Amino acid sequence: MAKQFFPKIGNIPFEGPGSTNPLAFKHYQADELIEGRPMKDHLRFAAVYWHTMRGAGGDMFGSGTVNRPWNTGECSTKDAITRARAFFEFVTKLGIPFYCWHDRDLASHGKDLKDANAQFDAVGKELKKIQADTGVQLLWGTAQNFVHPRYMHGAATSCNADVFCFAAAQVKRAMDWTHELGGQGYVFWGGREGYTTLLNTDLKREMDHLGRFLHMAVDYKKKIGFKGPFFIEPKPKEPTKHQYDSDAAACLNFLREYGLLEHFQLNIEVNHAWLAGKTMEHELEVAGCAGALGSIDANMGDYFLGWDTDQFPTDLYLTAKTMLTVLKYGGFKYGGVNFDAKVRRESFTEEDLFYAHIAGMDTFARGLKIAAKIRADGRLADFVKNRYRTWDSGIGQKIESGKATFADCERHALKLGNVTGLESGRQELLEAMFNEFI
Ligand code: XLS
Ligand code: NI
Ligand code: NI
Numbered sequence: 001m002a003k004q005f006f007p008k009i010g011n012i013p014f015e016g017p018g019s020t021n022p023l024a025f026k027h028y029q030a031d032e033l034i035e036g037r038p039m040k041d042h043l044r045f046a047a048v049y050w051h052t053m054r055g056a057g058g059d060m061f062g063s064g065t066v067n068r069p070w071n072t073g074e075c076s077t078k079d080a081i082t083r084a085r086a087f088f089e090f091v092t093k094l095g096i097p098f099y100c101w102h103d104r105d106l107a108s109h110g111k112d113l114k115d116a117n118a119q120f121d122a123v124g125k126e127l128k129k130i131q132a133d134t135g136v137q138l139l140w141g142t143a144q145n146f147v148h149p150r151y152m153h154g155a156a157t158s159c160n161a162d163v164f165c166f167a168a169a170q171v172k173r174a175m176d177w178t179h180e181l182g183g184q185g186y187v188f189w190g191g192r193e194g195y196t197t198l199l200n201t202d203l204k205r206e207m208d209h210l211g212r213f214l215h216m217a218v219d220y221k222k223k224i225g226f227k228g229p230f231f232i233e234p235k236p237k238e239p240t241k242h243q244y245d246s247d248a249a250a251c252l253n254f255l256r257e258y259g260l261l262e263h264f265q266l267n268i269e270v271n272h273a274w275l276a277g278k279t280m281e282h283e284l285e286v287a288g289c290a291g292a293l294g295s296i297d298a299n300m301g302d303y304f305l306g307w308d309t310d311q312f313p314t315d316l317y318l319t320a321k322t323m324l325t326v327l328k329y330g331g332f333k334y335g336g337v338n339f340d341a342k343v344r345r346e347s348f349t350e351e352d353l354f355y356a357h358i359a360g361m362d363t364f365a366r367g368l369k370i371a372a373k374i375r376a377d378g379r380l381a382d383f384v385k386n387r388y389r390t391w392d393s394g395i396g397q398k399i400e401s402g403k404a405t406f407a408d409c410e411r412h413a414l415k416l417g418n419v420t421g422l423e424s425g426r427q428e429l430l431e432a433m434f435n436e437f438i
Contacts, residue, residue: 005070005086009354011093022355028365030095034372035327042323043364044336046098046139047091050105051310052353053083057345066348075108077122084123088130094357098137098184100338102144103174109148113166117173124177131181139185139336140231140267140295141178143170146191146239156213157193157206157244164209171217179226184334185295186226187267188214189233194240210244211258218263229334231267231294234283236276238308247276248286265294269340270318271301271308281321288329295335296322298360312341312356316438319367320374327371337364370437379433383426390421 015024030040054071056064070086072079084106091099103116106123110116131137145155145167153159155167171188178186193210195201217230232255236246245251248266255261266287273283280296287293299310300318313319326332339360343352374380390396395412398404 002085005089006093006350006354009093009351012095012354012358023351023358025358025362025365027362027369028358034368035375037331039365039368040097042327042331042368043361044098044139044332045096045361045364046100046336046338047087047094047096047357048338048340049087049099049101050144051340051342052090053087054105055342057343057348059345062345065345066343067350069350075119077107077119080107080119080123081126084126084130088134088136090353091136092134094354094361096136096357096361098139098336098338100139100141100187100340102142103170103177104144104147113169120173120177124180128181138178138181138183139338140187140228141174141181141183142187142189143167143174144191145170151192154192154194154206154240155190156210157190159200159202159206164213168213168216171213172220175217175220175226176224178228179224183226183228184336185228185231185265186221187231187233187295188217188245189235189267190243190245192240193245194237194243196241207244207254211254211260214258214260214264218260221263229294230264231335232264233267233269233272233297234276235269235272235308238275247273247278248283248292252286252290252292261290261292265292265335267295267297267335267338268293269297269299270313270322271299271310272297274301275306275308279321280318281325284322284325284329288325293326293329295332296326296337297340298322298337298364299339299341310340310342312339312343312360314359314363316363316366316370317434319364320370320434320438321367323364323367323371324374327368327375373437374434377437380430383430387423387425 009023013024014029015021015026017026019026028039031038034042055066056071057066058064070083103120107119108116110119145151150163150166151158153163156164158164175186195203232245232251234245234247234251235243237243244254248268251266255264268280268283268287270280273280284293298313300313300315302309302311339357341356341360343356391400395404398408
């Protein structure tokens with residue numbers, strides 16, 4: 001039998017809300033039906049290769065702390081393959097159906113691009129085998145175009161055209177492997193696509209280059225016959241002062257301006273929404289309204305630290321509101337709930353990786369159940385519907401259908417003399433009603 005990396009931990013069972021076993025699910029039961037659909041299909045959980053396998057627990061004041069026996073410090077292909085085996089043991093024990101990677105956290109940057117490609121190909125072949133053995137599927141792949149020093153000024157938005165080409169080469173191969181491994185989608189997170197000072201930046205030119213880059217990606221997608229969607233992942237800042245894909249609305253505007261909207265959906269991350277000064281449900285709603293709610297990166301920030309702390313999501317209000325919005329827009333098709341989250345550097349043991357994912361999965365399972373109950377109850381939706389009822393007939397309907405003019409509105413207002421029908425927004429009542437389900 002192959003070497004086990006987590007020999008003391010078996011498959012994580014479902015034991016129900018009464019259980020105190022830290023290595024059991026209290027709420028996530030893969031086959032439990034919610035609104036007639038198994039939980040696992042609603043949530044489509046994914047684990048990330050980067051934080052989980054490669055994260056060392058370092059921060060800007062201290063080096064790595066975590067025990068990760070599969071991170072030998074070597075960057076040989078053999079090590080990369082051993083690590084892949086450790087990862088699949090982990091996700092399989094948790095019953096997580098999907099995973100995600102960056103090209104350069106699977107293998108190394110190599111001594112040059114050719115070498116990096118060869119390493120990536122070797123690991124890719126291995127992943128294909130392990131995926132077939134375990135049934136674990138690829139949710140999405142992406143290219144890591146931000147760690148290497150060559151990307152200091154950005155990748156597709158670099159001031160240097162050679163850098164653009166390296167970024168394109170990386171995305172090309174990452175798309176090849178995403179396709180080959182049956183990935184459901186492909187993600188673009190604009191690592192350093194932004195600026196740190198406008199004094200040295202031709203913003204228009206950089207945005208145009210990003211548009212060009214994404215068009216090339218669309219062309220390549222057609223060429224190789226990859227059918228999954230492209231997801232853009234908004235984030236307002238970090239590492240740059242201003243990232244071009246700053247929030248859902250900015251991304252949608254960019255995609256529309258450059259004629260790319262039909263090819264992209266959004267991958268909304270909680271901590272990124274918070275950094276943008278928005279709630280997760282706001283970002284999801286904006287994406288949903290545009291028919292572009294694709295996938296989510298599940299984590300959360302700290303309420304007082306102003307950076308991307310990528311904590312595991314353990315807040316029930318967050319997951320309930322998230323799932324309420326996801327259900328409202330018809331659920332995930334290609335996307336899912338991807339734990340782009342890392343354990344604290346003080347949580348340094350291998351078991352903590354299990355505790356963290358169990359916590360996140362249970363919190364999302366509860367969020368899903370709460371959301372479904374709120375929907376079945378119907379009071380919230382009825383309240384909203386009723387709040388807009390003046391638009392369902394008379395002048396409201398005429399305006400909505402585009403048949404009314406300013407003159408019609410004026411005639412209507414003059415006839416009324418004054419507005420008398422305003423009603424309370426009932427925020428506090430609704431918040432209390434929401435609490436009934438938590
Ligand atoms: C970083 C991003 C990154 C993307 C994938 O903040 O969340 O992890 O999800 O490149
Ligand atoms: Ni992310
Ligand atoms: Ni992030």
